[in-house]
Amino acid sequence: MQKVFVLDAKKTPLMPCHPARARELLNKGRAAVYKRYPFTIILKDRVGGDVQAVELKFDPGSKTTGIALVGQFERGLEIVFGANLNHRGAKIKQDLESRRANRRARRNRQTRDPSYRRDPARFNNRRRTEGWLPPSLMSRVFNVETWAKRLQRLVPIISIAVETVRFDTQKMQNSEVSGVEYQQGVLAGYEVREYLLEKWGRQCAYCGAENVPLEIEHIKPKSKGGTNRVSNLTIACMRCNQKKSDRSIEDFLKRKPTALKKIKAQTKKSLKDTAVVNATRYAIGNTLKSFGLHVTFWSGGRTKFNRTQQKYPKDHWIDAACVGETGAKVYIPNTLKPLTITAVGHGSRQMCRVDQYGFPRTTAKKQKVVKGFQTGDIVKAVVTKGKKIGTYIGRVAVRASGSFNISTTNGTTQGISWKYCQRIQAVDGYNYSVHT
Known part of the structure; x- marks a missing residue:
């Protein structure tokens, strides 16, 4: 189970305690419940105390961001809090598209008196600020900022580690990385392999086999001028990889024109989720830097390397705990259950609902x-x-x-x-x- 956050009488954060200890303090009247989620108590008869260093870690994702608090104790590094933060970027995008469609329909609708449309266009006066991101992406940045601030008020955090890129594109484009490194799974190979697994759906690109060992395969063989760039790489099972050998993909799939067309189209696509994370990484980094704490940035390949070496299961909050150099050796109790946090917003500023034509169908909102x-x-x-x-x-x-x-x-x-x-x-x- 999660540790319980503790504040002293002056609301200064202390080290999280075991739930049994928190229950004892509450039963004796020495503490009161300060917050339910995440569960926090405030002491009535204590000010100050010894604290250990705690590192806040984020694993930002397109749909879910992992959060972990790792304490640096004498016995070693141990996670004291984990959470999965679900974003609402898709809902925001859907609402914006619906509003745009309604407004466009109203502007194009023929009415008896179009005089209200005779004003000069205002869209030419609009300017986007430097570093502007769409609202659906900024919501992810705001969620990370909000929870960093909340946890900083509840826990004595001294540093922040954040995974800013899921895949290190510089390492993926490095032509000096050899095929041996891909197969042996060194850190540079983890960047490429994880990207390709996500891009090709974790199945063989040629036969569609799943839950089998997959190898990195060159679409255009190196013997015929192919490179190690990710645009020329795919994932294949051992049987297809050996069967294709140094043949061209057109020759290998000449009897499967549909599969050939699909693979050629897929090679030109990038991961949408990766694009979202890469678009927000600088905004998240700059936001966390403003906290005045020591902030370090890491790649997703390093995270996966740390997690697989420690044989932890795949989960966002576990990935967060394994971010960075300190994630190479971190203890995660089997009894720890993460908190699932889902962003739902603070309500709508829309005064009333509209019908399919964009006209009001309800009355104005009452008091909130x-x-x-x-x-x-x-x-x-x-x-x-x-x-x-x-x-x-x-x-x-x-x-x-x-x-x-x-x-x-x-x-x-x-x-x-x-x-x-x-x-x-x-x-x-x-x-x-x-x-x-």
């Missing part, structure tokens, strides 16, 4: 806060009378009438009065669940 509660807050409701007697803990959906809905693990209970509710944690743009 009702009786001190807001939709998305985590509340505890103890109902003492009526048909719904019981205790409910979950997310609340507010109504102007003061009769709320509470979503728990057992479903949604409707019509609970605000008088029975007590807020545990305010809505913060994220949903939480514990990985089992």
Whole structure:
């Protein structure tokens, strides 16, 4: 299980403690719950204390970013917190495309009085700032920044290690890397191999075989002028690799024109997820540098090398723990369960919903806060009378009438009065669940 974050009476972060120790402090009245996710307690009778160095590590991804906190103890490096942060970039892109389509349809629609369109065009006055990224990409940067700030307030972090590139393109383009290095799996080969495995779907490009040992294969044989550039490399099983030998791909697949066409098209494509990570790497790096901590940057090949050497399973938070030089030897307890964090946003600024033609179909929004509660807050409701007697803990959906809905693990209970509710944690743009 996760360690429990601890703050002293002045909200200064101390070293995380074992859940049993936190339970003891709470039962004795020496501490109170400060935050539910991630679970944090605040001490009532203590200020200051001895702390060890803690390193914050990120493994940024297109859809999910791994987060790990690694403590530097006398017994060695040990992870004390792990989390998978799910981004909402795809949802943001979808919403922006929907809004653009509605606006375009309204502008092109024939109306009786088009005078409101006679103003000069304003789009020529718009300028993008230096380093501009689309909102769907910036949301990933903001998520990393948000959680770096939150964890810095809860844990004595002294340094940050971040995987800025999933694949080191300079190493992949290095013509001096020999085929022996690819097969033996040295660090330079890990960069190329991991890229090709992702690009070709972890299956043989020629026969589609899966869950078999795969080898790096030259599409155009080196004996006929082929190079070691990634555009000339693919993944093949041993049987296909030996069968193709030094033949041209046109000769080898002359009886499979569909497969030949597919492979030629795939060689010209780059990984979309890789493009997303590479586009945001500088923004993430510059953001983390502003924290005033020592920041180091590493590649994905180094991460995978560290993880496979320690025989850890593949997961985002485990990859985060294995980032960098200190990730070469880090202890991960078998009982540690990562926290799953899903970005859901802070609601929509859209005043009302629209129909398929872009016209309003609902009334304007009412007040956002009702009786001190807001939709998305985590509340505890103890109902003492009526048909719904019981205790409910979950997310609340507010109504102007003061009769709320509470979503728990057992479903949604409707019509609970605000008088029975007590807020545990305010809505913060994220949903939480514990990985089992």
